[in-house]
Every structure is written in C-alpha cells, then in structure tokens.
Amino acid sequence: xxxxxLLTLDPGLERELDELxxxxxxxTLDSEEAVRRAVETLEDxxxxxxxxxxxxxxxxxxxxxxxxxxxxxxxxxxLERPLRRQELLSWIxxxxxxPARKASGGPSxxxxxxxxxxxxxxxHDLNNQLTTLQGNLILLQEENNDPALEDMAVAAQHAIRLLxxxxxxxxxxxxxxxxxxxxxxxxxxxxxxxxKNRHTEFTLQSTSPEIFLTLDPQKFLSxxxxxxxxxxxxxxxxxxxxxxxxxxxxxxxxWTGQTSLPELPGSVERWTQALRATLDQGPGxxxxxxx
Amino acid sequence: MENRPxxxxxxxxxxxxxxxxxxxxxxxxxxxxxxxxxxxxALATEHNESLSAILxxxxxxxxxxxxxxxxISELPEPPPVIFFTGTATTEQTVDxxxxxxxxxxxxxxxxxxxxxxxxxxxxxxxAST
Numbered sequence: 001x002x003x004x005x006l007l008t009l010d011p012g013l014e015r016e017l018d019e020l021x022x023x024x025x026x027x028t029l030d031s032e033e034a035v036r037r038a039v040e041t042l043e044d045x046x047x048x049x050x051x052x053x054x055x056x057x058x059x060x061x062x063x064x065x066x067x068x069x070x071x072x073x074x075x076x077x078x079l080e081r082p083l084r085r086q087e088l089l090s091w092i093x094x095x096x097x098x099p100a101r102k103a104s105g106g107p108s109x110x111x112x113x114x115x116x117x118x119x120x121x122x123x124h125d126l127n128n129q130l131t132t133l134q135g136n137l138i139l140l141q142e143e144n145n146d147p148a149l150e151d152m153a154v155a156a157q158h159a160i161r162l163l164x165x166x167x168x169x170x171x172x173x174x175x176x177x178x179x180x181x182x183x184x185x186x187x188x189x190x191x192x193x194x195x196k197n198r199h200t201e202f203t204l205q206s207t208s209p210e211i212f213l214t215l216d217p218q219k220f221l222s223x224x225x226x227x228x229x230x231x232x233x234x235x236x237x238x239x240x241x242x243x244x245x246x247x248x249x250x251x252x253x254x255w256t257g258q259t260s261l262p263e264l265p266g267s268v269e270r271w272t273q274a275l276r277a278t279l280d281q282g283p284g285x286x287x288x289x290x291x
Numbered sequence: 292m293e294n295r296p297x298x299x300x301x302x303x304x305x306x307x308x309x310x311x312x313x314x315x316x317x318x319x320x321x322x323x324x325x326x327x328x329x330x331x332x333a334l335a336t337e338h339n340e341s342l343s344a345i346l347x348x349x350x351x352x353x354x355x356x357x358x359x360x361x362x363i364s365e366l367p368e369p370p371p372v373i374f375f376t377g378t379a380t381t382e383q384t385v386d387x388x389x390x391x392x393x394x395x396x397x398x399x400x401x402x403x404x405x406x407x408x409x410x411x412x413x414x415x416x417x418a419s420t
Contacts, residue, residue, distance in 0.1 A: 127398065160398055
C-alpha cells in the first residue's frame with residue numbers, strides 16, 4: 001500500500017479516511033506547502049488525496065492526485081463522501097498499476113457520474129432550503145406563539161433528519177463506525193412507525209448516555225429494520241431498552257398486544273453473525289447482545 | 292448612537308443571506324453581504340479593521356471558500372473566519388500558521404450561530420438567555 005497524503009482542512013474527512021485507510025502511512029496536511037515539504041522527506045512515491053472543497057489539486061511529482069468531496073477537477077479521479085473503501089482501493093490500484101502510470105500525458109481523463117453529481121448538488125440545495133425554513137421558523141416563534149409555527153418547526157426538524165438519512169442511505173455502503181448508540185436509535189425511532197403503518201408508538205430507555213458500538217452501521221440498521229418489521233400486530237406500543245454491562249451492550253425490544261414469536265427471515269442469522277451478536281427471542285420481545 | 296459590530300457574510304444563496312441578516316441583527320450585529328468570493332474579498336479588504344468575523348460558505352460560484360479564506364488571512368487584521376458546511380461538524384482546526392478554522396454545519400439556528408461566534412471570541416451585543 002503506497003504512502004498517502006491527505007490535503008484538507010476538514011477534521012471530519014480526516015477521521016473518515018483514518019477509519020478506511022488500510023496502509024501504514026496516512027499523513028494529513030493543511031496546506032500545499034506542507035505537502036511539498038512532506039514529499040521532500042519521503043523516499044517512496046504515493047497517493048495525494050485532495051479535499052477539493054478546500055484546495056485545488058496541486059501538481060506534486062511522484063504523487064498521483066485523487067480528488068475528494070468538492071468540485072471534481074477535469075482529468076483526475078474523483079471520490080464522493082461518504083467514502084467507500086472498495087472505491088478508494090480500486091482507484092489506488094488503478095493509479096499504481098494501470099495506464100495512468102504508463103501514459104506520458106498523465107492520468108486518463110475520468111469524469112464523475114453526472115447522476116452522482118446531480119444527487120450531491122440536490123442534497124446541498126435541499127440543505128440550504130431546510131436551513132432557511134428552520135432558521136426563520138425559530139425566529140418567528142420568538143415573537144409569536146401560534147401553534148401552527150410549532151407544527152412547522154417540528155416538520156422542519158423532521159425533514160432535516162430525513163435528509164440526513166437520505167444522505168446516509170444514498171451512499172449505499174457505510175464505513176465501519178464507532179457510533180453513539182442512544183443517539184443513533186433516537187434519530188431512528190421516528191422513522192420506525194413506517195414499518196407498522198404508523199399504528200405504533202416507539203420509545204427508548206437507555207440506562208447510560210454513553211453507550212458506543214464499533215460495527216458496520218449498515219448491517220446494524222438492516223438488522224434493526226428487519227427485527228422491528230417482524231414484530232407482530234402492529235402493537236400500540238413498542239419499547240426499546242438499551243443498557244451496558246462491562247463490554248456487553250444489550251438492546252431489548254418489547255411490545256404490547258400480540259406476543260407470538262416473530263417470524264424472522266434467514267438473513268437475520270447472517271447479519272447477527274456478521275455483527276458478532278446473539279439474538280434471543282421470547283413472547284413479546286427480542287434481545288440483541290453485542291460484546 | 293453606538294456603532295454595532297459588523298460581520299461579513301459570503302454565501303451565494305440569497306435566502307441564507309437574508310436569514311443570517313435577521314439572526315445577526317437580533318444578536319446586535321450589522322451585516323455586510325457578498326454572493327461571490329471575489330466580492331467578499333473586496334468587502335473584507337474594505338472593512339478589514341472593523342469586521343468582527345466572517346461567515347463563509349465553502350461552496351461559492353467562483354471557487355472554494357477556502358481560497359477566499361487564505362487571501363483573507365493575508366490581510367493586515369484578518370478577522371476570524373467561520374465556514375458554513377453541509378458535512379463537517381461544528382469544530383475547530385488549526386493550520387500550520389496557527390490560524391484557527393471554525394465550521395458551522397447547515398442547517399444552523401440562531402443559537403448555534405451565537406455559539407460559534409462565542410467560540411471565536413466575538414462579543415455578542417444582545418446575548419440570548
């Protein structure tokens with residue numbers, strides 16, 4: 001795996017790449033000058049990952065640039081966020097061994113998918129609209145107690161949450177993450193009622209505010225969706241209870257009404273194993289244990 | 292009448308500029324606006340010593356906001372720059388010249404805007420309770 005230099009001002013991108021990068025050396029630098037100084041001290045060639053929302057891609061001898069996040073630069077490889085490990089590795093392999101190294105004119109011109117760019121720009125514009133909506137609503141609420149404004153503010157907050165999920169789900173592949181489980185579930189619960197035709201109220205009780213898991217959030221989300229969808233009824237209430245004992249995290253789901261065991265698809269066992277969890281079932285409940 | 296402190300806002304979205312104007316006026320600031328990086332840099336140069344802070348979108352029609360921020364840092368009295376972003380969390384990072392960079396994630400509220408202004412040590416004329 002080649003040496004990688006990351007040129008960015010965004011600490012979020014640095015963290016994201018840190019989790020993905022399979023090699024030994026990943027240096028994060030915050031100016032073109034720092035990149036050039038670092039290159040002078042390195043013996044090997046490598047890859048230069050450039051956050052093009054911060055910097056235009058510099059020309060650095062021996063280091064092939066890959067653009068991330070901002071505007072694509074004509075003729076250079078481009079990665080969108082959230083980053084996908086396989087896509088990153090594919091570009092690195094291509095740059096190391098492919099025609100880019102052999103051609104005298106530099107890397108082959110490769111443009112990003114117009115659909116991906118359209119999606120990215122649409123999400124950006126939608127974010128601006130929601131910022132305008134929510135921000136002005138809160139200002140109006142400071143002067144006016146009309147309950148209609150409260151309804152609008154709640155709708156705006158929910159729309160923002162849905163946008164965040166769209167951004168996440170639209171990526172198609174999530175990086176492994178160390179995430180805050182109570183916050184994750186709190187954001188997810190309002191969306192769960194769609195699984196039960198909006199008949200069910202979902203609640204969460206957490207014994208500790210600081211419960212974290214390090215696992216594939218896509219598989220975790222998939223497992224939760226399937227297990228919740230399998231709850232018979234639909235019940236009027238469905239309660240999640242989250243607690244931690246030592247290194248074990250326990251997530252219990254219990255419901256009122258029909259208590260018959262849910263029928264679970266075969267994929268549940270695969271996902272449970274992939275997450276290194278165990279699943280217990282009982283009348284009116286299921287429990288996931290992570291250790 | 293006492294002069295209100297001035298903040299420069301550089302964002303190509305007119306509705307965002309109007310929203311920020313309302314928020315900042317309620318916080319006791321006057322606002323100077325620009326819709327492009329070039330115009331923003333010209334205003335930053337013109338109002339250099341009287342600016343309390345600069346709010347700067349990372350995606351501008353004439354190039355990345357960070358290019359504008361770099362040129363602003365070369366002014367004699369560069370004010371703190373706060374980047375609007377849709378991806379980074381509200382955080383600070385420090386570059387090799389010791390200049391701090393702050394991020395404010397969209398969507399933001401008057402409270403989160405006030406919070407980041409406090410982080411860059413800008414006094415709030417009409418602090419919220």
